[in-house]
Amino acid sequence: MSSYRLFILFLLLAASTLTGCSATLKELSQIPEPYQLSAIGKADTGKPFAISSRGQAAVISDGGVKLIALDKEQEPVKVTPLPASALAFSPEGDRLAVAIPAEGARTDLRIFDTGGKTVAESSIPAQAAALAWTGGGRLAVLALELKRYSFGTLVNSVVFLWDGKNSPVSEMVGSVTLRPPLSKLPDEAILQNRNLAASPFGDEIAYTVLRDPPMFTPYQKVITRHLATGRTSEVADTSVNSQALLYFPDGDTLLIGNGQGMSRRVTIPDGKEIYAWPSAGAFPAISPGGSYLYLDGRLYQDGNRTAYFPEKTRGVFLPDGSALLLSWNGTLYRLSGLNEMKRAPRPTDPARFLELRRLRAQGLIEEKEYRDRRGRMLVK
Amino acid sequence: MKMTAPLMVTLLAAIGLALPSGLLAAESCVGCHAEKTPAAVAQWRQSAHGKAGIGCESCHGSDHDRILKGEAKVDLTRCAPCHPKATKEHQASRHGLGLHTGWGCTRNLPDRKKDECRFCHRQGDEAPSTLVQCARFLKQSSEMAHVGCNSCHMVEGSCDSCHSKHSTDLAIARDPASCAKCHMGPDHPQWEMWQTSEHGILNKSAGRKLGPDCQSCHMPAGTHNVSSGITMNSGGVPYPAGQRAKARDEMVKICSGCHAPSFARRELEQGDAVRSQSLAILKEAEETILDLNTLGLLDPMPDHRPPHPLSGFQLVTDAQMLYEDTSHIERLFFKMKKYDYAKTVKGAYHQNPAYAHWYGNAELKMDLIDIKSEARRLKERKKAEPGQAGIEEELRSLKGRFERGALSAGDYAKEKARLLDRGN
Known part of the structure; x- marks a missing residue:
């Protein structure tokens, strides 16, 4: 009998170890009224997920990509059983782009429709792809190439632009030979130094490239690139391992996390800081109107922290700002009860507004001339 | 009569003492060159140099090997010691302002010839003798650079651009045709425009006293400063006001030799x-x-x-x-x-x-x-x-x-x- 009791005790111990802490997300969080938290599906821990404007979430579950209908009771749609490293819905929500690590330091790119059917696929000779949809239905991809040498590690940052029809067009945007001690890091640690975001107006991307100058601490440079003209601006510096780079809905400010306990909102193109949060910014999200900010488990509303979750909980806002989806410990949750008071600014004449931004990107008008007219061309 | 060797030596020594040393040296060249370069010898005999006993070696030196190698060409540095006033005036003029073409060494250009070095360098000098830059020169073939550019643009250091090499007849240098060699054609047809101007027509029909030529206005009183009275640079851009006014006064003074200053x-x-x-x-x-x-x-x-x-x-x-x-x-x-x-x-x-x-x-x-x-x-x-x-x-x-x-x-x-x- 005693051996039977020992066996039961061992089983209990093993079960508690495998499931981790048995506490729920709700128990580990501070979720005041009027927020409500509810589990809506499965999502692999620590993996990215995305939400479409058509009410779908793309998650990585059981190692593969699945589509979950957020407002309907239906079985998740299996998209691909392959492990994805990045997911991104197109602004219209009709396309899901997926990056899948492939052999030979390559990455396969696939685009699926809302039913999970492959509509385009390609492959790029680089790894650790970050994805962002830009205007005109083009997918921007930032990926890295690593070459190990005895004297250091060469890291090339390459931006690919893919229209889903022709082969992706590539341009090397950064190249650095890392010196020890950075070059001694394993591939995974170096490869996480890539950040990519697309402007809400679709005409610009922001990305980071590694720099490792002699006599100075290595860092990442935050660069914006106007896609139509190719003009770039070096906006700010951030530390190595920073994994936070997002556009605010105004399209003229960026959220940059330094990975070391500080996230900043800075203006484009001069990198002037207008706000800072004491948070590394590992898993940032901004609500569509900009009322809410989710940073490393903290939910801020208009600058005030209103809810708290375990630090490694990933979050993404719904495109209408009504809820925040959270991924924690293998489960996808919906935090509803958000009150998005603001609306993302929209241009009254999109073509003319994009022209104004193009002129600024080329340095043909001053920043003040841009901002004066920008204010008149946007409605909130 | 048969002359003995000692008598011959004595006679030659006597002649040598009686003649200027240059002439003696010249005669040693003339013996051969009267046959090999008869025109040069004939011109020299008639020239002021020849008459004054300034012999070949005064300008060419006495190292025959260097002469044969083309390393003893006569340039301004040879003339200057004897003609300091003309040299000074020439060097103060646009003719003397580094008109050598080609600063910006041609040695790295394809198909260039070594003798081009002399366009910019004196024998043995590493530093170029001119600071003039000319992109058009650098685009030329070696042959065109020689024939097309430097025939005119070596005037800075080559007195024989206007004077002939062995004759010193001033009629040659004073002939507007001497200027025409360079001052003609599509880029600056001064010779053509002078010929068909009132001045040129009078010059042809009534002579130099009534119709001034190039030298009358640009080399007054025989000066070698051909730029006095010019109010703009060679590109046609006016000089600064002060420099312009001074030059204008000079030109009005020149014109006033024939015309009312106000006119x-x-x-x-x-x-x-x-x-x-x-x-x-x-x-x-x-x-x-x-x-x-x-x-x-x-x-x-x-x-x-x-x-x-x-x-x-x-x-x-x-x-x-x-x-x-x-x-x-x-x-x-x-x-x-x-x-x-x-x-x-x-x-x-x-x-x-x-x-x-x-x-x-x-x-x-x-x-x-x-x-x-x-x-x-x-x-x-x-x-x-x-x-x-x-x-x-x-x-x-x-x-x-x-x-x-x-x-x-x-x-x-x-x-x-x-x-x-x-x-x-």
Whole structure:
């Protein structure tokens, strides 16, 4: 009998170890009224997920990509059983782009429709792809190439632009030979130094490239690139391992996390800081109107922290700002009860507004001339 | 009678003592050269040098091997010790201001010949003897550089550019045809415009006293400073006011040898007015081209053609502009500036109506039409390409004008606002 009791005790111990802490997300969080938290599906821990404007979430579950209908009771749609490293819905929500690590330091790119059917696929000779949809239905991809040498590690940052029809067009945007001690890091640690975001107006991307100058601490440079003209601006510096780079809905400010306990909102193109949060910014999200900010488990509303979750909980806002989806410990949750008071600014004449931004990107008008007219061309 | 050897030596020694040493040395050359280079010997015998007993070795040296190798050419440094006044005047003039072509060593250019070094270097000198840069020279073949460029542009150090090599007959140097060798043709036809001017016609029909020639006005009283009285640089750009006024007084003084000073001054001032008007036309054309360059519309753009020898992949419209490896509109501007502007202005100062007007002014204005038309064509071609917004071109053009100083900061801001708010 005693051996039977020992066996039961061992089983209990093993079960508690495998499931981790048995506490729920709700128990580990501070979720005041009027927020409500509810589990809506499965999502692999620590993996990215995305939400479409058509009410779908793309998650990585059981190692593969699945589509979950957020407002309907239906079985998740299996998209691909392959492990994805990045997911991104197109602004219209009709396309899901997926990056899948492939052999030979390559990455396969696939685009699926809302039913999970492959509509385009390609492959790029680089790894650790970050994805962002830009205007005109083009997918921007930032990926890295690593070459190990005895004297250091060469890291090339390459931006690919893919229209889903022709082969992706590539341009090397950064190249650095890392010196020890950075070059001694394993591939995974170096490869996480890539950040990519697309402007809400679709005409610009922001990305980071590694720099490792002699006599100075290595860092990442935050660069914006106007896609139509190719003009770039070096906006700010951030530390190595920073994994936070997002556009605010105004399209003229960026959220940059330094990975070391500080996230900043800075203006484009001069990198002037207008706000800072004491948070590394590992898993940032901004609500569509900009009322809410989710940073490393903290939910801020208009600058005030209103809810708290375990630090490694990933979050993404719904495109209408009504809820925040959270991924924690293998489960996808919906935090509803958000009150998005603001609306993302929209241009009254999109073509003319994009022209104004193009002129600024080329340095043909001053920043003040841009901002004066920008204010008149946007409605909130 | 048979002469003994000692008697022969004594006789030669006596002759040697009686003759100037140079002549003695010359005679040692003349024996052979009367046969090998008879013209040189004949000219020398008749020259002031020959008559004064200045022999061959005075200018050529006595190292026959060097002479045979072509290393004993006579240049200004040989003449200067005996002709200091002429040298000083020459060096103060535009003829003496480093007109050697070619600073910017040619040794790295393909197919260049070693003897080109002497264009810029004296024997044994590493430093070039001139600081003049010439992109057009650097684009030439070795042969064309020699025949086409340096026949004229070595005047800085070569007295024989105007004087003949062995004859010292001043009639040669005083003949306007001596000037014509270089001062003719499409880029600066001073000889032609003088010939068909009132001065030239009188010179031909009534002689030098009534009709002045080049030397009368540009080398008064035999000075070797051919630039006194000139109020602009060789590119036709007026000197600063102070320098201009001083030069003008010099020229009025020269003219006053025949004319009332007030008349001379008025005539020259009319030339000044023509020059200003022509410069304005030229500037308008240049602005058009700079604008096209700003807009990226030159065809080909400077970064899509062989590099300029001095400026690389840059647009060059100044004195170093090229007539090859350039765009069509720049080639039109080259003709306008180097030929037609020069004809207009120099035609006006040389009192030649046909050159000032038909060959100059009319061509200048027609050039501007051609250049503007070509600019329109290039802009329209660009507009036909998809995705080319007109406002971008206009803003880029404004920016270029502002950066070149052609537009004030206030006007730039005003013009930008007008474009940006158009249609609001």
